[in-house]
Every structure is written in C-alpha cells, then in structure tokens.
Amino acid sequence: MTETTASASPAAVRGRDRLPGRALFGLFVAGFIGILTECLPAGLLPEISRTLNTSVAATGQIVTIYAAATAVAAIPLSRLTAKWSRKSVLQVALGIVTVTNALTALSTAYTLTMIIRFVAGLGTALVWTQLAGYAARLSPANVQGRAIAIALAGTPISLAIGVPVGTWLRTFDGWETAFWVSAALALVNMLWFVVFLPDLPGQADHERFTLRQVVAMPGLRTILFALTTYMVAHNILYTYVTDFLRSAGMAAQAGWVLFAFGVASVLSVVVVGAHIDRHLRKLIVASTLLFAVSVLVLAVLVGVPVLVYVAAAAWGLAVGSSPSLFIGGAINAGGEAADVAQSIVISFFSASIALGGLVGGLLIDGLGTGSLTWSSLVLLIAAAIAVLGGRKHAFPKGA
Template sequence: MTGTDFTRTEPTRTPPAAAPSTAFATENRKLPLPALLALATAVFVTSLTETLPAGLLPAMSRDLGVGESATGQTVTVYAIGTALTAIPLTAATAGWRRKRLLTTAMAGFGVANTVTALSTNFPLTMVARFVAGVAAGLAWALLAGYARRLAPAHLQGRAIAIAMAGIPVALSLGVPAGTFLGKAVNWQIAFVSMTVLTVALLGWIAAAVPDQPGLRQGARPPMLRALRVPGVSPVLFVTLVFVLAHTVLYTYVATFLDGVGMGNSTDLVLLVFGAASLASIWIVGAMINRHLRALTVAAALLVGVAAAVLALLSDSSALVYAAVTLWGLGWGGAPTLLQTAAGDAGGESADAAQAMLVTLWNVAMAGGGIAGGILLDLAGSRSFPWTVLLLLVPVLAVVVTARTHGFPARRTARTS
C-alpha cells in the first residue's frame, strides 16, 4: 500500500530549495512522465512482491516444508514489517533527500527479495520477507508525496494517480505473471524476476527522477493531532476493516480456488481480478472529485456482492469469474478513495493522517493473513467469503453515517 511522506507543498510557489528540474516542470505546467513512471514502477514492484505468494502458496509450501496456512504468513510478515516501521523510519529519515532515501529503500528491498528467492529455510524466508516489508514501507511512505512535489499544482492529483497506477498493474499483470512463472518453472524464479526489475529500476531512478529536499527540522505536526480532526477516525476505521476483509480472501485465493476445483485457473482468475482493478482505478480517477462518497459506497457493495456469489455459487466457474470481476471493480480504486478521503479530512494534518493510513493498511494486511490462516485450519477455505461479508457490514455503516466529515456527499479538496 502506498502512503505519503511527511513533506508539505505550497501550491502557489516553487519552494526555494526545489531542484531546478522541478522548477522547470512547474514553470512549463507539464507532468514529468519519465520520473512519475519510475515511481509507478517502484509502487508496482513493491505491491507485487507483497502479494506474490498468494498465487504460489502450494508450491512454496512444498519446498519450504510447511503447510499453506503457515506459508500464507509470508504475506503477513511483510505487512508487519511495514506496519511496525513505516512511521518511525519515516520520521528518522525525514531530513534525508528524497532520491537518496528512495534508492536506499529499493536497494534494501532488492537484497531481501534475493534472499527470499534463494532460501529453502522457512524461518530465513520469513526474516527476508520482514526486511522486504520494512524497505517497502519506507518507500511507500514517500512515493505519493514525491509524485506530488514533482508536478505543478493543477496536475498534482494526476501525478499521484500515475504513481499509484503501479498497484492495479501489479494486480492485473504482475501477480498472474508471477503465478505463471511459478507454475511453468518454479516460484523462486518469480522472486528473482523481482530482483532483476529492482536493479533496473535503480538505474531508472538515478537517470530520470529529480531530487527533492527532505523535511525541515520541526516542520512535522504532532502525529496524534490528526486523530482529533473530524472525519479522520472514520476513514481510518474503514481502511482497517475494508483492507482486512479483502486480505482474508486474497491472501488465500489460490487455496480457495483449489477448494472449488479451479486450482489450475489461479493465474487466469488473478488476471481477471487485476484487469477489473485496473479499470476501477481509472474510473475512480475520473469521478473522485465529485463522487468520493458514492464511489466508496459502491466499492464496498461490489466487493460484498462478489463475496456473496463466491459464498453461495462458487460451484459454477462462470460465476466465479463474474464474482472476481466485481471484486476487482470494487477493490481496485479503494487505495485512491481512502487516501483521498484521509487527505481531505486531515486538512493541515493530512500528512499525519496519511501516515496512519499506511500503518493501519498494513496492520490489516497482517491481520488478514493471520485470520485467514486460522479460518483455513478451523473452517476451511469456503469460510473466507462469508468472513468478507461479515466485515463489510461495519464498513458500509461507517461510510454511510460519515456524511458530514470523512465521506461527505460533496468533496472539498484540500491541497497539501
């Protein structure tokens, strides 16, 4: 999940310390596409690596000598690494120049991925996944803010949308491709591919991404102040529970498909899910300025309908594909919706609200992996969609009731 750094941008002027290339981009009112696409690739590779085991659980379990519920915790421990360290590490490195921080994070990420690919020992794999999560969390905490600062004020929203497009691309192309590689060769090749892509990305960042200064000492507002801002708490609650609901099923999607006789179609099912997610993020990007509340309600309802179909009608392959399409349409734009809602509600404390969102997002992903493993052992994989339905009830209730602050009918955008 992507987040924001602890930096602030004044929309009407270029900061004196900004890099010359940034000033040039602002002056000419154009988007620096090579730089933004490099950031999108960083989002892509870190998002893909987080969820990559979801399509490889059976093969990874066999080679690591543990059960699928245990192997599913490789997703959990990645999220724990991000959740535990994103805020303190971001605070500790707030003064670092952004390019140096991003390259350091991605280099550490590449090393951890390499260890994952080479390891045949489950505890070592878990340690490597934790370190990868730490590095990814540090990168996620600065990418949205970095993209915003590279663009002129009137194009900052579009710049963030381009950078965040790495998430649905990872879902629509990356996870199915990784699953295909894992089946065609072995799962280790999928992780080696992530290392190769990371090395290429480091060169791209060095060549194409302008540097930006870090945060001035004393410029960051107190973190807890954001919780007292009306609307922030409802958005954070929805983030926590919505992501938890999604992760319970998504982490074990290969296992669920095995249980309904579609284990050989995991890569195709994930491709359908990701393609729908990709469509969703562009729909949300086009409509979010006027319809944030309606889109959030629709997202939860679409995921709910998908879960109901998977719970009741999963014996039909055609209906499983239809449900997965609805799931992707509901889920794909969720990161953009929730990040925008948190920023709008937070106002002057938007950066703190975004940092909390990143942490809770990964807490939910860790919790989803743990809860899914427990459910798999106690009730079987068919319990997953029922759990999603149960969790979506409070999500919808909070979105519907937070009509004044959090998810208002008319969005009031606040540039930060």
C-alpha cells in the same frame, strides 16, 4: 481532491499544467516492485519449501513476516526519515529491496530467509509511505488525485500481471530466477529515479506533527475504520478464494475467475484515475457498495458459475484502486500533516492484509468456508456506514 500545503510543489509553482509522466512512471514501478516482492513467494511456495527444507505452511510465513514488518515499520520509519530529502528515502528503500531480493535468491536457510524477508518489508514500508505524497507534491493541484492513482496503480497491476509472470519465470532456472529478476527491476528503478525523479525536501522541525495530533484530525479516524473493515473483508475472501471456489465446485476454474478479477482491477485504475480529482466521495461510496453487492452475490448465488464470474469482476473493479481512494482521503484529511497521515494509512493497510488472512483461517476452521462471504459482508456494511456517514470530514461532499 482538495489542495494541501504539501501540494505547493515545484510543479505547481512553475505553473505546469500537466502530469510529470516520467517521474510518475518511476513511482508506479516502485509500487509494482513492492507488491511483487511481497506476494511473489505465494506462487513459488512448493519449490521454495524444498530449498529451505521446510513445510509449505512454514514457508508461507515468509509472506506473513514481510507484511508484518511493513505494518509495524511504516510509521516509525516515516518519522525517522522525515527530515531526509524524499528522493533519498526512496533510493535507500529501493536499495534495501534490491539487496534483499538478491539475498532471498541465494539463501538456503529458513531462519536466514525469514530475517531477509523482514528487512525487505522494512524497505517496502518506506516505499509505500512515499508514493502518494510524492506524486501529489510533484503535480499541479487540479490533477493530484490522478497523479496518486497512477503512482499507486502498480499495486493492482502487479497482482494481476506481475505475480503470475514472476511465477512463470521459475520455469527457466528455478524459483530463484524470479527473485533475481525482481532485484534487477528494483535496481533499474533506482537508476530511473537518478535521472527522472525531481528531489523534494523533507520536513523541517516546525512542520512536524505528533501521531496524536494527526489521529485527532477530523475525519481521519473514520477513514481508518472504513479502510480497516474494507480491507479485512477483502483479504478474508481473497486469501482463501481458491478454497471458496473449491467448495462451490469451481476449483478447476479458479484461474479464470482470478483472471476476471485481475482484468477488472486494472480497469479500475483507468476509471478512478479519470475521475478521482472531482469525485473522490462518489468513487469511494461506489467502491464500497459495489464490493458489498459482489460479496452478497457470491454468498447467495455461488451455485451459478456465470454470476460468480460477474461478481469476481465487479469485486476487482471495486477493490483495484481502493488504495488510491483511501490514501487520497487521508491526504485531504491530514492537510499539512499529509505525510504522517499517509504512513498511518499504510500501517493499517498492511495490518489488514495479515489480519484478513488470520481471521479467514479461523473462520474456515470454526464455521466452514461458507462463513467467509457472510463475515466479509458484515464488515463491508460497517465500512459503508462509515463512508456514507463521513460526508463532513472524512469523505466530504464535493471532494
């Protein structure tokens, strides 16, 4: 990755030649908690719906409203808190997540739960807009990409491990237990930051950029287009993967297919973390092409179970660290406005989650489950064209 002004961190100035491990671990856990808080209800919907006295479909909207809040709030909240010290922003954000997870466990009213989840999404929006930039500013320039990959690794690992474990926790004393544990984890994370996270200043007035200025920066629009098509393709398929597997006669194996996807996602963290600083462009090209090939296999050879497993693992390997790759590209393209560029990417990322679920549902209703893979493939071809064509500014050669 290329060096930005924001990377002239205390760590770099002091000549530190290694990663700030304890600080990065805290940032990793913060990202882990963000995804856990968002997706935890997905494994608990029947039990939550009984408590709230609503249908499973209606209860599922507590996931949707969370993602929508994150998408809508990332940019304005990032601008609002631009002058705050970075540590203060993270502490406030984690405080919101702690309180809202506890309140979710206590609530028995649907409307109140929806409001609580919306506020929780606001807190997570603040968390995600800080992780990559914070990690980069704390780390020496030659390993900033690795630092970002570590900070954002909580996303795939939470999906692969955190959500299943959270779902298992309901066996102790109901679904509320999972949210109490998540709240406790966020509180511990706050205490960890008090001790181990160095503070960094916010932006002075003369350092601030308008959204129009940032979006006009060379390469950023290409990154946003590639990110959106890539992530919508992923969420079209991932949201309805169990329905896809059912149509393929593999409903009983859905858990194992998802396990293969999850293990490969975690592996991708190791692979990308080791090479992102020197080979960002090669990794994003490989990720996009590998994802496209995986979807093509699922579309054409879904009747061969062993190939479904291989394709799912390849899909996980491609997607697992994609946030690190796209955000790393945005930080490079954003230069001195890296923090604003990052908040824009987070908004597009979160919106793509909601849009993928919406489009996937419309495709199933209108064209059938088989349309999921072909639609995703079309989007990935568009993403690949953008990535391959963005060799000058978005994903430059040598980055």
